[in-house]
Amino acid sequence: MTYHAKVIAGGKVVIPATIRRDLGIKDGDSLVVDRTDDGGVRLMTFEQSVRNAKAKARAIFGGDYTVDTFLKERRADWGEE
Template sequence: MTYQAKLIAGGKIVIPAELRKALGFQTGDSLVLEREGDSIVIKTYAQVVREVQKEFRTMVGEGYSVDQFLAERRADWGEE
């Protein structure tokens, strides 16, 4: 589906209500804009965090935990 928005004073863009609702954007959400060539991709900060977490999970494995990470760091620092 295609939506139309207008760039207004101060560089503000109003995202149509139907699109905001469909994407789950809420008032006050932090949005991240990524440039892809001549296009812009808009994501919530939460979406970006989930994408990064997913990427790290592929690198360290599904069962890896923050506690394991901290234990490894402490061992590296000689604290255990």
């Protein structure tokens, strides 16, 4: 479904209540604003942004690659293990 949002003074955008409720967005929540490749704007919750970053990392490094794995590899590179 498509909604309409208006930019008001100070560059503020009011997100329609239905979308806020559906996504669980509450007053004071942090949102991430991103430009898309086609010149659009994407608005995500902080949690969505983190999930997307984790998914990209899993795609690159594999599903079971952790910070501990990374640190173990770096220590091996530095001759610490």
